[in-house]
Amino acid sequence: MTLAQDTAPTARTAWTEVCPLARLRPEEGVAALLPGGVQVAVFRTHDGQVYALDNLDPFSRANILSRGIVGDLRGVPVVASPMHKQHFDLRTGACLEDDAVVVATFPVRVEGGTISVGRP
Amino acid sequence: MSRTLVVVGNGMVGHRLVQALRDRDTAGGWRVVQFAEEARPAYDRVALTSYVDGWDPLRLRLDGAEFDSDDAVELVLGDPVATVDRAARTVTTASGRVQAYDALALATGSAPFVPPVPGRDLPGCHVYRTIDDLDAIKASAARARAGVGRGAALVIGGGLLGLEAAKALRDMGLSPHVVELAPRLMPLQVDEGGGALLKRLIEDLDVTVHAGTSTAAIEGDRGRLLAKLGNGTELDVDLVVFSAGIRPRDQLARDCGLPVGERGGVLVDEGCRTEDPDVYAIGECANIEGRVYGLVAPGYAMAEIVADRLLGGRATFPGADMSTKLKLLGVDVASFGDAHAATEGSLEVVVNDAVKGTYKKLVVSDDAKTLLGGVLVGDAADYATLRPMVGRALPGDPGALLAPAGGGGGVGVDALPDEAQVCSCNAVTKGDVRTAVHEQGCADIPAVKACTRAGTSCGSCVPMLKQLLTSFGVEQSKALCEHFSQSRAELFEIVRVTGATTFSELVERHGTGRGCDICKPAVASILASLGNGHILAGEQGVLQDTNDKFLANIQRNGTYSVVPRIPGGEITPEKLIVIGQVARDFGLYTKITGGQRIDLFGATVDQLPVIWKRLVDAGFESGHAYGKSLRTVKSCVGSTWCRYGVQDSVGLAVELELRYRGLRSPHKLKSGVSGCARECAEARGKDFGVIATDNGWNLYVGGNGGTMPRHADLLVSEVDKETLLKVIDRFLVFYIRTADRLQRTSAWLDAMEGGLDHLRDVVVHDSLGLCAELEAQMAAHVDGYADEWAAVLQDPEKLSRFTSFVNAPGSPDPAVSFREERGQRVPVLLGTPEVASR
Ligand code: SRM
Ligand SMILES: Cc1cc2nc3c(=O)[nH]c(=O)nc-3n(C[C@H](O)[C@H](O)[C@H](O)COP(=O)(O)OP(=O)(O)OC[C@H]3O[C@@H](n4cnc5c(N)ncnc54)[C@H](O)[C@@H]3O)c2cc1C
Ligand code: SF4
Ligand code: FES
Numbered sequence: 007m008t009l010a011q012d013t014a015p016t017a018r019t020a021w022t023e024v025c026p027l028a029r030l031r032p033e034e035g036v037a038a039l040l041p042g043g044v045q046v047a048v049f050r051t052h053d054g055q056v057y058a059l060d061n062l063d064p065f066s067r068a069n070i071l072s073r074g075i076v077g078d079l080r081g082v083p084v085v086a087s088p089m090h091k092q093h094f095d096l097r098t099g100a101c102l103e104d105d106a107v108v109v110a111t112f113p114v115r116v117e118g119g120t121i122s123v124g125r126p
Numbered sequence: 127m128s129r130t131l132v133v134v135g136n137g138m139v140g141h142r143l144v145q146a147l148r149d150r151d152t153a154g155g156w157r158v159v160q161f162a163e164e165a166r167p168a169y170d171r172v173a174l175t176s177y178v179d180g181w182d183p184l185r186l187r188l189d190g191a192e193f194d195s196d197d198a199v200e201l202v203l204g205d206p207v208a209t210v211d212r213a214a215r216t217v218t219t220a221s222g223r224v225q226a227y228d229a230l231a232l233a234t235g236s237a238p239f240v241p242p243v244p245g246r247d248l249p250g251c252h253v254y255r256t257i258d259d260l261d262a263i264k265a266s267a268a269r270a271r272a273g274v275g276r277g278a279a280l281v282i283g284g285g286l287l288g289l290e291a292a293k294a295l296r297d298m299g300l301s302p303h304v305v306e307l308a309p310r311l312m313p314l315q316v317d318e319g320g321g322a323l324l325k326r327l328i329e330d331l332d333v334t335v336h337a338g339t340s341t342a343a344i345e346g347d348r349g350r351l352l353a354k355l356g357n358g359t360e361l362d363v364d365l366v367v368f369s370a371g372i373r374p375r376d377q378l379a380r381d382c383g384l385p386v387g388e389r390g391g392v393l394v395d396e397g398c399r400t401e402d403p404d405v406y407a408i409g410e411c412a413n414i415e416g417r418v419y420g421l422v423a424p425g426y427a428m429a430e431i432v433a434d435r436l437l438g439g440r441a442t443f444p445g446a447d448m449s450t451k452l453k454l455l456g457v458d459v460a461s462f463g464d465a466h467a468a469t470e471g472s473l474e475v476v477v478n479d480a481v482k483g484t485y486k487k488l489v490v491s492d493d494a495k496t497l498l499g500g501v502l503v504g505d506a507a508d509y510a511t512l513r514p515m516v517g518r519a520l521p522g523d524p525g526a527l528l529a530p531a532g533g534g535g536g537v538g539v540d541a542l543p544d545e546a547q548v549c550s551c552n553a554v555t556k557g558d559v560r561t562a563v564h565e566q567g568c569a570d571i572p573a574v575k576a577c578t579r580a581g582t583s584c585g586s587c588v589p590m591l592k593q594l595l596t597s598f599g600v601e602q603s604k605a606l607c608e609h610f611s612q613s614r615a616e617l618f619e620i621v622r623v624t625g626a627t628t629f630s631e632l633v634e635r636h637g638t639g640r641g642c643d644i645c646k647p648a649v650a651s652i653l654a655s656l657g658n659g660h661i662l663a664g665e666q667g668v669l670q671d672t673n674d675k676f677l678a679n680i681q682r683n684g685t686y687s688v689v690p691r692i693p694g695g696e697i698t699p700e701k702l703i704v705i706g707q708v709a710r711d712f713g714l715y716t717k718i719t720g721g722q723r724i725d726l727f728g729a730t731v732d733q734l735p736v737i738w739k740r741l742v743d744a745g746f747e748s749g750h751a752y753g754k755s756l757r758t759v760k761s762c763v764g765s766t767w768c769r770y771g772v773q774d775s776v777g778l779a780v781e782l783e784l785r786y787r788g789l790r791s792p793h794k795l796k797s798g799v800s801g802c803a804r805e806c807a808e809a810r811g812k813d814f815g816v817i818a819t820d821n822g823w824n825l826y827v828g829g830n831g832g833t834m835p836r837h838a839d840l841l842v843s844e845v846d847k848e849t850l851l852k853v854i855d856r857f858l859v860f861y862i863r864t865a866d867r868l869q870r871t872s873a874w875l876d877a878m879e880g881g882l883d884h885l886r887d888v889v890v891h892d893s894l895g896l897c898a899e900l901e902a903q904m905a906a907h908v909d910g911y912a913d914e915w916a917a918v919l920q921d922p923e924k925l926s927r928f929t930s931f932v933n934a935p936g937s938p939d940p941a942v943s944f945r946e947e948r949g950q951r952v953p954v955l956l957g958t959p960e961v962a963s964r
Contacts, residue, residue: 025932033640034668036932043940045931052630052640062941067955068684069941073672077642079608086643088672088680093643 019113019124024048027056027119035085037061037072038123046112046123047072049096051083057096058112058123063087064101071109128157128198129228131436132217134207134378136162138171139409139425140233141188144199146433151198156436158199159225161217163206164256167191172422172583177260178294179835186257189582210382212402229404231432232379232392236372236410236420241282245344250351250365254291255372263367267298270350270364276301280353280361282341283369284311289454291367292333296455297837302333303361305353307370309338315450315461319478320503323485327457327504374411374418387413396442397435398428406432414443422583423447423551447550449516451509456839456882458506463499463516464489472498475524479504482883486528488512495519507880510590511539514546514556539593548590551583556594563598570602571595606867607644610637614648614792614867621652622863628665629653647671648867651754654790655862656903657910660917661753661790662924673752676928677914678734681727683942683953686734688714688726689751690741691787694761694779694799695722704744712737715950721758721796723749728951730938735928738915747913750788754868756795759783760808764801764818771801773818778847779807782816785851786858788911792865792874795858796831810838813871814854819843823850827857827885830872839875839882842890855904856889856897863900 024038030050038046045061049072061069066089074085079102084093093102094109101107113124131147133140144158162168169186177186193199205219216226238253240246252263270277277300281288284306292302304311310321311328325335340356344366353361374391384400385393391413398406398414409425410418419425424446434441449462467474471492478485484504490497497515502508512527520527521541542548544557562568562577574591575581581588595602604613610633612620617632626632629649633641641649650669654661661667661674673679678686690705705724709716712733714726729737750756759782762768764775779799789795798809799816808831809815815826815838822844829838842853865874878884887893889900918924929935944951 023933029932031665031668037930039931039934039937045939045941048932066682066684068682069939070672070680070684073675073680075643075646075671076668077609077646078640079642081639083640084642089682091643 019126021115021122021124024121024123027116027121030056030121033076035072035074035076037069040123040125044125045069047074047085048114048121048123049076049085051076051096055083055096056114056116056121057083058114059085059094059096059099060110060112062109063089063092064107064109065090065092128155130226131156131158131229131231132207132225132227133158133160133231133233134217135233135235135409135411136160136164136168136201136203137233137235137409138168138188138422139235139429140231141168141191142426143231143233143408143429143432144193145190146430147436148193148196148199150433150437154198156198156229159227160199160201161205161207161219161225162201162203164258165204166257167201167203169257170583171255174254174257174260175290175294177257178264178297181261181264183257207378210378210405212382212384212405215404227404229406229436232400232405232407232411233409233429234375234378234411236374236418238368239371239373240368241341241370243282243341243344245346245351246368248344248346248351251344252365252367254287254294254367254369260294263294263365264298266365267295267300270300277364278303278362280305280341280351280363280366281369282366283371284308284335284337285314285369285371286312286450286452286454288367288369289328291369292328293455295367296332300364303336303363304328304333305336305339305341305355307338307340311335311337312459312461315465315501316459316503317466317487317501319476319487320459320461320485320501323478323480323483323503324454324457324459327483328455331455331457333455372410372420374413376407376411376413379405379407379411387416387418389418391418397440398431398443399435406435408432415445419446419448421446421448421450423553426551426583427553444553447513447547449509449513449550451506451513458502458504460502460506460509460513461500462509462513463497465499465501467499469498475528477525477528488524488528490520490524494524497524505883510548510587510593511542513550514542514548518543518546539590539597548594549578549580549583549587551587552579552581554578554580559591559594560598563595563600569600604866606648607642609633609639609641609645612636614652615864617649618652618655618863621649622656627653627658629669630665641669643671644867647674647754650674651790651792655907657906660912660924661914662918662927667924667927676731676734677738677748677752677918678729679752681953683955684939685728685730685942685953687751688729688734688737688741689719689723689749690746691749691783692723692758693783693787694759694776696761696776696780701744701746704741704746708737708740711740713944713951715952721751722760723758725751728944728953730930730942731928732930732936732938735919735925739919742913742916742919748788748915750914753788753790754793755788755790756783756786756797758796759786760796760798760812762800762804762806764799768801770804771818772820773801773823775799775801775807775816775818778816778823782851782854785908786854788914789858789862789907791858791862793868793870795871811835812838814838814857816850822846825850825853828872828875828882830870832870834872836872836876838872841882841886852901853889856900857885859900859903860885860889860896 022040032052035049046058047061048058073088083096099109099111168188168191205221207217208220209218218224279295279300279302281291281304284304295302311324342354345352351363376386376392379392392407393413394407408428431441451460467489476487487501489499542556546556568574568577605611646669717725719725759779761776761779765771796812797814798807798812800807800809801818810826810829811831812829817824824843825841826838827841830836943954945954
């Protein structure tokens with residue numbers, strides 16, 4: 007399995023196990039709780055890539071991005087906020103509708119069939 | 127130094143003059159001061175009647191109506207010009223402001239003519255010209271409705287405006303009467319045959335017509351009015367609207383010695399100039415070449431001429447097209463060219479279909495080769511192609527043009543020459559549209575509107591513009607989204623015919639990419655409409671929007687609401703107690719909804735299955751508040767209890783709700799059943815609404831509350847229950863098959879070619895031979911229905927999705943918190959500082 011490329015882990019990354027890869031259907035998201043109450047949204051795309059973004063929707067300020075629909079827009083893998091449908095690039099966290107808005111991304115790894123998310 | 131143009135009047139034409147001048151005066155040669163008598167900036171008077179629909183004056187406002195950001199324009203509202211001093215070249219306003227001008231344009235419009243009927247000044251007597259007039263009528267109507275029974279109103283004058291007024295009054299809930307002096311309605315536009323049909327169609331719509339008589343007197347009668355007609359009829363009414371013609375407002379011109387026409391109107395030459403070279407008159411106050419025009423298009427033409435002249439041009443008045451096409455109370459009426467066959471030797475070809483309720487007449491030259499004019503009543507679909515043919519050689523036999531075949535009757539837009547005017551309001555020709563498409567790159571209707579102004583006034587030419595775009599080879603996208611070039615209706619057919627059962631299969635074969643939040647839920651809905659098991663089964667689960675995915679409605683803090691079905695709004699005390707207990711035990715905010723049921727707010731995803739277990743055990747099932755599917759069938763209490771009820775409306779509402787529950791559709795579906803014509807269930811505001819009569823049920827379709835309210839149209843009347851269910855089954859499946867994504871039945875019906883008649887043909891008369899199939903599809907739905915929530919509770923795999931955190935099941939979202947308001951829990955919003963009171 008592959009890693010999300012854009013968020014290269016550093017030596018000091020602390021990893022938290024999220025769930026077995028099989029728990030996530032293609033083009034689905036789940037939320038996971040990291041130590042300290044940080045919430046991440048973890049997505050699996052149709053090609054087997056796994057991505058992690060901050061779960062907080064910056065527009066509605068609700069922790070819901072994991073519940074958005076995953077797909078692509080002009081080739082960019084995206085999740086649509088379930089609240090008001092803004093789209094976020096799964097690779098970079100950039101909002102497609104508003105240049106000024108970016109949500110944080112997290113390093114992800116899949117080892118032994120288990121997804122883990124890192125805290126840089 | 128720029129010169130000063132003073133414009134008197136900020137109506138439609140005065141506004142157009144300023145717009146046209148500002149568009150063209152790139153050198154800044156003119157500064158404009160515009161005085162308005164009305165207190166609000168220019169609005170669309172042609173659309174005045176639609177004001178009743180929402181009472182929102184801003185919706186009528188014309189583009190750029192304030193010239194807010196334009197330093198060269200000063201608009202003075204609510205300060206009419208009182209006098210003109212031509213020698214000093216100044217005007218003085220009612221408030222005493224003196225303004226000098228280099229050029230003066232009078233655009234004062236006209237005033238309603240009120241015939242000298244005794245009693246015309248009584249309270250409750252109105253005219254129909256401005257937004258303020260409508261507000262005053264509304265106030266009278268409200269007073270009327272506060273009385274007992276249904277209010278009534280009298281409209282004096284059965285012309286175009288009188289019928290518009292009747293419509294407005296009917297929409298306000300009054301029952302209108304119309305008195306017309308001439309023997310038929312709309313005597314100016316329509317001939318005798320058309321008038322007779324018009325009267326019949328309009329009377330079907332609850333408007334009483336008294337033609338060929340006058341109003342002799344109006345008397346006050348204990349807070350109401352008594353109107354005595356010339357033929358002896360006495361009418362008890364709550365208000366009267368005078369709509370007996372208009373008179374040009376030419377007093378300013380008279381007072382400063384400018385000549386006016388014999389029957390009024392400031393005399394101007396073909397350049398719209400009065401006798402005084404610095405003074406122009408335009409719009410309804412002007413008398414040009416001996417005529418005063420009561421339509422906006424000639425006024426706009428005059429405004430353009432003056433703008434041109436002020437900048438040194440030589441434009442002249444081209445004459446005006448007096449054609450009209452209207453939908454009066456839903457009845458199509460059109461008249462164009464020489465509608466009364468006044469041309470010498472002209473011949474008339476008439477097709478009068480009493481059964482269908484259509485009347486069509488063409489006036490042609492003595493050799494039957496040239497079209498001169500015509501009248502269409504009941505169905506004016508051919509107007510758009512016939513009107514531009516006036517004065518031109520007919521492409522075929524005139525009789526064939528009127529034949530019903532193919533809607534267009536034989537003339538297509540391709541047959542039109544480039545000089546043919548396609549938008550008469552804005553004098554736009556087919557050639558202008560061609561240029562806009564081919565040279566200015568306009569690729570859709572909004573672009574053509576912006577570029578040519580076609581379609582921006584009365585809007586009746588928009589269907590024609592669409593046909594023109596198609597004929598110029600512009601493909602108007604009906605693509606669902608970037609992943610599917612097909613429309614929703616086309617995708618529906620593809621899924622139905624190929625039997626596809628997954629999104630992946632569909633996007634691979636018929637689309638591109640991986641899909642998005644538009645096409646995925648749309649396809650999920652199509653799959654569900656065609657019965658593909660539980661909406662969360664297999665891949666369908668990841669296609670759903672969050673509401674369908676969690677079978678609950680997301681709220682602003684990320685929690686969800688729970689709405690159990692309460693069919694027809696009928697509920698036992700035991701069930702009410704269960705809802706109360708569940709709400710109390712989970713701390714849910716509780717509210718009675720507008721759909722006659724109870725909404726429980728503030729549940730986390732982890733709580734949803736636990737809450738639903740309690741509800742399902744008590745006999746509740748999903749209310750589908752989250753789905754694009756049947757919401758509620760509202761009911762009134764009906765004949766069981768109500769002293770007016772004529773049928774069991776609750777019983778029918780429960781039956782309808784159970785029949786159509788869970789039916790996935792392009793948008794949500796709502797229904798209502800009222801036990802009598804008092805309509806307490808507001809059935810006519812619903813996608814399908816039923817009203818009981820002494821002899822059966824009336825079915826109304828295409829109603830909508832919400833953003834663009836629309837009253838439902840009567841589809842069938844006085845049918846028995848079996849027929850009723852059959853027609854609703856067909857109606858719903860036909861809608862599900864052919865509507866666009868998120869298109870309510872109201873918008874679907876409005877966009878349908880042939881409208882209500884076509885719908886009736888398909889679902890009542892089976893003109894497409896589809897009915898058996900439509901019924902079978904509904905039968906499959908009814909047989910296949912199972913409660914979605916009960917199914918989730920029995921399936922551990924589905925249940926496992928209801929966790930806030932996949933790695934910490936059971937822990938709630940730590941960021942969600944509540945506070946108390948009026949004794950219940952409400953969300954504390956993140957990042958929004960709490961304010962004590964608003
Ligand atoms: C709860 C309720 C308000 C209330 O407290 O009374 C409500 C709440 C919502 N309405 Fe409504 N509507 C509610 C009755 C209505 C009604 C009245 C009725 O049904 O008799 C209307 C006008 C009638 C109509 O639809 O024609 C109504 C017209 C709308 C519209 C505008 C629809 C339109 O065609 O313009 C929307 C927006 C949409 O659907 O796109 C909307 C959308 C919504 C949403 C779904 C907004 C959203 O996306 O979150 C709200 C969901 C809240 C929730 O979690 O349940 N709601 N909404 C009512 C639920 C009724 C029920 O029992 O199911
Ligand atoms: C209900 C209704 C439906 C209609 N439907 C159609 C239709 O379908 N098709 C069509 O072509 N036409 C229709 N018309 C007619 C159309 O609205 C008019 O032709 C058009 O508004 C004329 O524009 P105007 O600027 O000349 O006059 P108006 O729009 O009447 O504007 C004149 C303005 O000047 C103001 N004014 C008057 N005197 C003074 C003064 N001394 N100082 C300052 N301001 C002054 C008035 O208050 C008014 O605001 C309809 C009209 C009505 C009322
Ligand atoms: S009216 Fe608006 S705010 Fe109120 S419930 Fe409906 S959608 Fe929500
Ligand atoms: S004909 Fe009225 S807007 Fe075009």
